[in-house]
Amino acid sequence: MEKRATFSNKFLPYLLVAPQLAITLIFFYWPASQAVKESFFIQDAFGTTSSFVGLENYRTLFADPYYFHSMGVTAVFAIAVTAASLSIALLLAVQADRGIRGKMAYQTLLVWPYAVAPAVAGVIWIFLFQPSLGYFAHLVRALGVDWNPLLDGNQAMTLVVIAAMWKQISYNFLFFLAGLQAIPKSLIEAAAIDGARPTRRFWTIVFPLLSPTTFFLVVVNIVYVFFDTLGLIDAVTGGGPAKATETLVYKVFQDGKLGGDLGGSNAQSVILMIIVIVLTSIQFRYVERKVTY
Amino acid sequence: MASVLLDRVFKTYPGGFTAVKGVSFAVPDGGFCVLVGPSGCGKSTLLRMIAGLETISDGAISIGDRVVNKVEPMDRDIAMVFQNYALYPHMSVYDNMAYGLRNLKTPEPEIRARVSEAAKILELDDDMLKRKPRQLSGGQRQRVAMGRAIVRKPAVFLFDEPLSNLDAKLRVQMRIEIRKLQRRLKTTSIYVTHDQLEAMTLADMLVVMNAGRVEQVGAPLELYERPASVFVAGFLGSPPMNFLDGIVEKPGRVRLTGGGELAYDAAHFGPPLGAEVKAGVRPERVTFSNDGSGLPFALELVEELGLGQLVHGRVAGGDFTVALPASHNAPSGEAQHLAIPADAVHLFDTKTGARL
Numbered sequence A: 001m002e003k004r005a006t007f008s009n010k011f012l013p014y015l016l017v018a019p020q021l022a023i024t025l026i027f028f029y030w031p032a033s034q035a036v037k038e039s040f041f042i043q044d045a046f047g048t049t050s051s052f053v054g055l056e057n058y059r060t061l062f063a064d065p066y067y068f069h070s071m072g073v074t075a076v077f078a079i080a081v082t083a084a085s086l087s088i089a090l091l092l093a094v095q096a097d098r099g100i101r102g103k104m105a106y107q108t109l110l111v112w113p114y115a116v117a118p119a120v121a122g123v124i125w126i127f128l129f130q131p132s133l134g135y136f137a138h139l140v141r142a143l144g145v146d147w148n149p150l151l152d153g154n155q156a157m158t159l160v161v162i163a164a165m166w167k168q169i170s171y172n173f174l175f176f177l178a179g180l181q182a183i184p185k186s187l188i189e190a191a192a193i194d195g196a197r198p199t200r201r202f203w204t205i206v207f208p209l210l211s212p213t214t215f216f217l218v219v220v221n222i223v224y225v226f227f228d229t230l231g232l233i234d235a236v237t238g239g240g241p242a243k244a245t246e247t248l249v250y251k252v253f254q255d256g257k258l259g260g261d262l263g264g265s266n267a268q269s270v271i272l273m274i275i276v277i278v279l280t281s282i283q284f285r286y287v288e289r290k291v292t293y
Numbered sequence B: 001m002a003s004v005l006l007d008r009v010f011k012t013y014p015g016g017f018t019a020v021k022g023v024s025f026a027v028p029d030g031g032f033c034v035l036v037g038p039s040g041c042g043k044s045t046l047l048r049m050i051a052g053l054e055t056i057s058d059g060a061i062s063i064g065d066r067v068v069n070k071v072e073p074m075d076r077d078i079a080m081v082f083q084n085y086a087l088y089p090h091m092s093v094y095d096n097m098a099y100g101l102r103n104l105k106t107p108e109p110e111i112r113a114r115v116s117e118a119a120k121i122l123e124l125d126d127d128m129l130k131r132k133p134r135q136l137s138g139g140q141r142q143r144v145a146m147g148r149a150i151v152r153k154p155a156v157f158l159f160d161e162p163l164s165n166l167d168a169k170l171r172v173q174m175r176i177e178i179r180k181l182q183r184r185l186k187t188t189s190i191y192v193t194h195d196q197l198e199a200m201t202l203a204d205m206l207v208v209m210n211a212g213r214v215e216q217v218g219a220p221l222e223l224y225e226r227p228a229s230v231f232v233a234g235f236l237g238s239p240p241m242n243f244l245d246g247i248v249e250k251p252g253r254v255r256l257t258g259g260g261e262l263a264y265d266a267a268h269f270g271p272p273l274g275a276e277v278k279a280g281v282r283p284e285r286v287t288f289s290n291d292g293s294g295l296p297f298a299l300e301l302v303e304e305l306g307l308g309q310l311v312h313g314r315v316a317g318g319d320f321t322v323a324l325p326a327s328h329n330a331p332s333g334e335a336q337h338l339a340i341p342a343d344a345v346h347l348f349d350t351k352t353g354a355r356l
């Protein structure tokens, strides 16, 4: 049975949630509704007048081959970053978990460099791969690769994937480690007695028990890749070369701020908003149903 | 089927703490051995070493005729029931029981046959087999844990306090079922518990442990009747044995430090004259004398158990308990005298605690 708080005063609960409601209204619903509204208007070149055009902005958008290109870029980017950062984080967490279970205190301290370093490293990657000065850039070139992400779209994508991924590893690592430590040791021991070798133990016991964590992280990482990598892409590649790293969010920014196409940019924002809503609702549904065991 | 042999087994944990200090004993094929001792005495450590979950610091453990010190748990032909059951929460009861057989690549039809056989023995119905462990009661989970152990038909069962998470009534019921099951399967079993009653009732062979060492090995009644040390004497039996300090005055007689005399059977105990001794007397071997002879007993409290009575009081300056069967009436009045037969008195060396 759940215990519920009861209020004797009818208005008190509304009063208590009022600040939160106000913040949500001012900083989320208001801009969101503005974006929806603006997406039905076109501004003139000087931004002085705007006229209602209905679905014209959306029609233009879906006729724009670059928009679909950008969707593809986003999908590749999201899948690559999520898959890579989750697997690397899980691998590190499994190692750390083993160490901690074996030898206690001082290895707990070892978690910190694991956890903190990648965030710092994200920035360092950018320097390391900088074509003219970066150390790795030299190294890669010495290996015979013509390293120039400023001209080669695939290399640019690799670079932003690596930079974005490193920032996520530490976050994912901590969640995986917590998830691993929550699995009772006796389950693993029972499986060992039951004849499962370490690899099989991992895939039949540990990994399924981690699935709620994994699913949560997949959604969080996709949302991160969709929306939180704007600054990173701007700093590393500027969406180029030839739009090879222009994700949906970067395109909103590019078209709206730099291109001055506010209507089109707002239409893109609305579509992005719909994507988030869908992702989040899948997460809620799925977490409630399947992932729990 | 296999015997289990421990030969001077030591365990020192990485921190430097030695939890098991030179334990040796042998469990015969098909025997039910219970390791009993107070919490922290190293029982679980020892059991986990037999299972292969802890390394062996020194000595040797053999299962059958094979030394298993370096053998992986899965290759030791054992099954273990854990205190928290350790059921796989994401698998159905059926899959929990089938897991070990699947790891051995047993054909599915045989798995089905073995699981349903085990389920029948343990009275788990088809509906329960489909459920997840969290949808079962404590007693049912316990059965599933047992089922998971028996489907593999291992040579040795290991139990680590399997009943301690159950309520008192269920514990008694499951205790009886475990014993029946073991009689039926005749699988060598090693069972860890801190509960002396559980130990006495289950064991063919009792190993009493204290602080990492074995105090005594033997049949439960043998240990109860001839405890080798003060520790064993005090640990087995409820209410526990009474102890009185004294000095051997002449053969067959102890002068108690707190005043009074106690007769013992000089044919069974041969302490040197003048030796400091602890005299042990089981509560159920004592009665109250009617004629005012015997050791004075200052009555403090009578506990009514239904099955009998416990009379608590003081003798020679120490606490003393008398257990009376239901047919006796509890004495009334504070000042009483005890009738203690000479053959009810055990003598132990005060310094070493050993039986004299």
Ligand SMILES: Nc1ncnc2c1ncn2[C@@H]1O[C@H](COP(=O)(O)OP(=O)(O)O)[C@@H](O)[C@H]1O
Binding pocket: B013, B014, B015, B017, B019, B037, B038, B039, B040, B041, B042, B043, B044, B045, B046
């Ligand atoms: N992994 C470990 N590291 C260090 N000491 C341990 C470890 N496990 C148990 N001990 C210690 O070893 C002793 C025996 O523990 P255990 O075998 O669990 O006792 P029991 O099962 O008889 O209660 C205890 O003092 C306990 O603190």
Ligand SMILES: [Mg+2]
Binding pocket: B043, B044, B045, B161
């Ligand atoms: Mg224990």
